[in-house]
Amino acid sequence: MTLPIDAALPDLIAALKSHGRAVLQAPPGAGKTTRVPLALMQAGTNAGKIIMLEPRRIAARAAAERLAEQLGEKTGQSVGYLMRGDSKSGSKIEVVTEGILTRMLQSDPELTGIGTVIFDEFHERSLNADLGLALTWEIIQALRDDLHLVVMSATLDAAPVAAMLDDAPIITSQGRAYPVDIQHLDCPVDKSVRFETAAADLVAQAVKSTTGGVLVFLPGEGEIRRIEAALTGRLPGDIDIRPLFGAMPFDKQRAAIAPVKTGRKVVLSTSIAETSLTIEDIRVVVDCGRARRSRYDPSSGMSRLVTERVTKAEATQRTGRAGRVAEGTCFRMWTKGEEGSMAAFPPAEIEAADLAGLALELAVWGSSDLPFLTPPPEGTLAEARALLTQLGALDHAGLITPHGSDIAKMPVHPRLAHMMVVAGKQAAPLAALLADRDPLMGVSTDLTLRMRAIQNGDPRANRGALDRIRAEAKRLAKNASDKPTLSWAEMAALAYPDRIGLRRKGDAPRFILSGGKGAIMPDGDALAGQRLIIATDLDGNPREAKVRQAIAISDSELRGLFADQIEWMDVCEWSKRDRRVLTRKQERFGALVLDDRNNGDADPHDIAVAMLDGVRDLGLRLSGAAARFRARVELVRDGSDRLPAMDDESLMQTIDQWLLPHLDGVRNAEDWKKFDPLNALRGMLDWEQLQLLDRSAPAHFETPLGRKLPIDYDGDLPQITVRVQEMFGVTQHPMIGNTPIRFTLLSPGQKPVQVTADIPGFWVNSYPDVRKDMRAQYPKHPWPDDPTTADPTLRAKPRQK
Structure with missing residues (x-):
């Protein structure tokens, strides 16, 4: 042919x-x-x-x-x-x-x-x-x-x-072997209709309106089983329904693709049938428009399966299955209009997958500078290498270790390979289980139930999955040696050292994982009350992953496995809730705090460093002399770099440089409220800069009586508040460089009578009116006719004898 x-x-x-x-x-x-x-x-x-x-x-x-x-x-x-x-x-x-x-x-x-x-x-x-x-x-x-x-x-x-x-x-090569008639829906599937219902209806329609075998594309085994049940009794009696998915035993996969002797067949398949595989007797394809892909999240270090719309390339590939051996028909479970929003191609697996296996292969090869069609994402690859380092497969220089070479020879994920190399043959059933689908889907989270089912059977278990796991365990055991006996929990911990969970305080079964992420156990689960678990299967939620499979581990087992990684640490940290620095001694394994005690001998430097977080939380709150100093600096800087920037943003960015040496004894919000940061701010300037500041923006103004008054630089002009009588005799307005000082002149009763940046002008223009009012209110104080020739004073007139 x-x-x-x-x-x-x-x-x-x-x-x-x-x-x-x-x-x-x-x-x-x-x-x-x-x-x-x-x-x-x-x-x-x-x-x-x-x-x-x-x-x-x-x-x-x-x-x-x-x-x-x-x-x-x-x-x-x-x-x-x-x-x-x-x-x-x-x-x-x-x-x-x-x-x-x-x-x-x-x-x-x-x-x-x-x-x-x-x-x-x-x-x-x-x-x-x-x-x-x-x-x-x-x-x-x-x-x-x-x-x-x-x-x-x-x-x-x-x-x-x-x-x-x-x-x-x-x-x-041009052309398809046989033409395929493509039929779309007239209108989109109603969102209130379940996917399985819509798919079963379309399959029934396809069977009724065509002849020959029917190949139905579905996302996964779960949908296949549900639609198989939904079609039972709806199709003619000569229709043979045959599931086809990757986890099936090979003999059943062969049966699914073999021709039927009489009648017709409907093959319910995953994307396994998109490949070069030719399924005998197929004349019709029903494409339900969904594909299941694995997505890896570097932030959580976990993968999860997501169901997505098929791409145009996948739809074309599926359609082609109908024209392999004769003219065919393809029913698409979407409208022609919906096709325009479909992506052109599915993402390459290297863009979205767990790269631990790839990172290990690159290390064995001795180079990561390979000509990839799509380069692996750097973040995901870094996460993979970090895991391999934790497993001992890579050294800290990123080079393969002898243990890593042994791991690479095992035909399983590096996690499971590490477990097999350390634990030997006894780990083969667990490795086979963790590499396969859960045989007790929906039955508690306890991994021990699955291991017992492998050993002794369980009426609730998927028999095909158990048979497949047992066969794979035998195959893996052939490549492993005998090692000292370990418990199931210890073996699981070897594979998932980053997923050892410690229960948080509180009623809800929430755990912190040793890798730093959070996880939650279903309420009422048999393991919900355990202090320590290993989460061997998580749903991949980056915020708080749901535990789907786990096993309890004891403190002694954890310490026996990871004694070299458990250490006491002095911890000083700012508590937002308590608004103070907490000083603790903690026994830690990764992100887990196994023991926590008060530490009264914490290093003062560590306390000060922790208090910096408190300052970031509480804010700078500069006032008084510190605020005036900052204002002087900003005035002199005026966009130049002669002096360091002291705006809030700049100060917060450099807080560890200028403030840290001055935080001795500051441990809480109340201490910070009392703290005067003036000396810390002055420490940002060297001697020459301080001299420049004092010349260009002096801190004080000396009155004619010799008193030093602080200058306020917060406004558009430097400001002084002083009594009128203290400025008697001033005939030239005081300046800072070319900038006049703004004076708020007070009455003897400390009430403002005039604000001026021109004191000689005030004497000429406003003082006569002020004098008239003030003489009436304060007759005991001097109010000379000519203030420019009078002596400055803060005293009342002498009593007449």
Whole structure:
């Protein structure tokens, strides 16, 4: 049978012969997965074995079987496959899952015996695919310029990939194997209608109006199970409903894609069916428009699954499933108008995933400067390296340790690998459980219930999940050694040292985690009253994560595991609630305070440093002499840098420099209220600056009687308050530089009688009227006709004898 890809194969072969690399863009159903490896093998474009990467295990095995079938062979002869827990070696072609390629590259950077590497379905942009491509391209540039490389995809934007590969040729295959009729909803789904109800209605409609097998795309196993139940009794009796998701046993996955002997089938699938996997008999696709993705939050150090709208690229890929073997129909659970707001492509996994595994692989490789199509986010990568350092996989220089090398050999997340290396075979069941779906979903949070279910069974448990976990545990145990016996809690703590939780005070079951984040346990849960827990599964909420799975740990177990990380610390900190510095001795493990005692011998310097936070909380509150000093400085500065800035913002930014040395004995809000910061502010100026300040903006004005009065610089002019009689004899107005002083002249009764910046003018113009009034009110005080010639005084007239 001729496929659309066949027309592009000569150009692909020519590109590899001339450039050694190519990007192949071919629509769904074009036949690239089943044609390209065989075409390259038969053309002999390069000596050596052909390795083809598939993103999913079921697709890898199905592709290998289809390739072998076309050669009239069984897998294990010319064509083989390699994946976790299952392999059949092939002499000429091997289909491998992405993690396998990473291990091959790390163990043999020259890829000895390999002639061509093909990345299939690269549009999925998995983390392992991005890493594998970056490593392969670096090998080609540094070690193996004879190694051929092909990147294939149906919906990928090919230009960036080609540019990364030094302008690799782009080969395009036109057309789909068979046309697909796309049908949209007439109006958006009513928001009051449950997703499962709307999806089941659309599936029933699709079955009723079409013939052939139906493939339904759903976000996850939960939706698959609920819609399976919703469809029971609604479909004709000859309809066989078959779930398909990644966590299913492989034999049941094969059954889902196998053709039915009679009647029709409805396959309820996750995005696993978006790949090169061909499902027999499918003529109809129902795309419910949702996809589930893992999102990593660096601030919480946790990942969570989120359900999002599909992108245009994903919708195109799903639609193509209906045209693989015949003309088909695609029902989309959205309107044509809604399509305009859909994103073009899904985010690359490297942009949103936990990067602990990637960081470990980069450390093993010995370089993080790889040619990634999408560079890993620096913040997330830093969080990953911090975790690896805590696990002992990296040293403080970021280099791989011997323990890290051992961890990297384990086929599980670095957390679980660390646990397996330290605890040995006994940790295999726990590692398998923590790497899989919860077999007791919704049944308490207690991890011990899950471990007992693995050992002894539990009628509430998902049997398929238990079987899968037990099989994985056996496989992991083969790679581990015997070690001293540890409890389940101790093993969980090894994997999650940053998620050991200490219960907060109060009625609600809230915990502070050793990594610094908060978590809350469901009310009434069996573990809600425990002092210490390890949270092995959290919902990822960055504010306060909900604990979905945990296990209690004792103080003695915690101290036995992490004795070298538990230490006593002197703590001085400002308490906003108490409005004072608290001095404590605390025994800490990470962010956990295991013991807390008063400390009467705290270092005065530490107290002063803590009091700085109190000042930031309470505010500066400059008044009196300190306020006048600051005003003088600001007047002299006048935008220059001759003197340091003393506005509120500048003072707060440099508070640790000018105020800290003067805070001895200040420990609370009342002490701060009494504190005079004048000396601290004066300390900001050196001797020359103080001299400049005194010349340019003196602190006092000396009256004709020799009294020194403080000058107020807060207004637009310097200001003095003085009695009229004390200024008798002044014939020139006092100045500071070129600026006149504003005088508030007082009566003998200390009441203002005039405000003036021109005392000679006051004597001439206003004083006669003032004299007339004042003589009547204060007859015992002198009021001369000519104040310019009178002696200044503060006394009343002498009594006449």
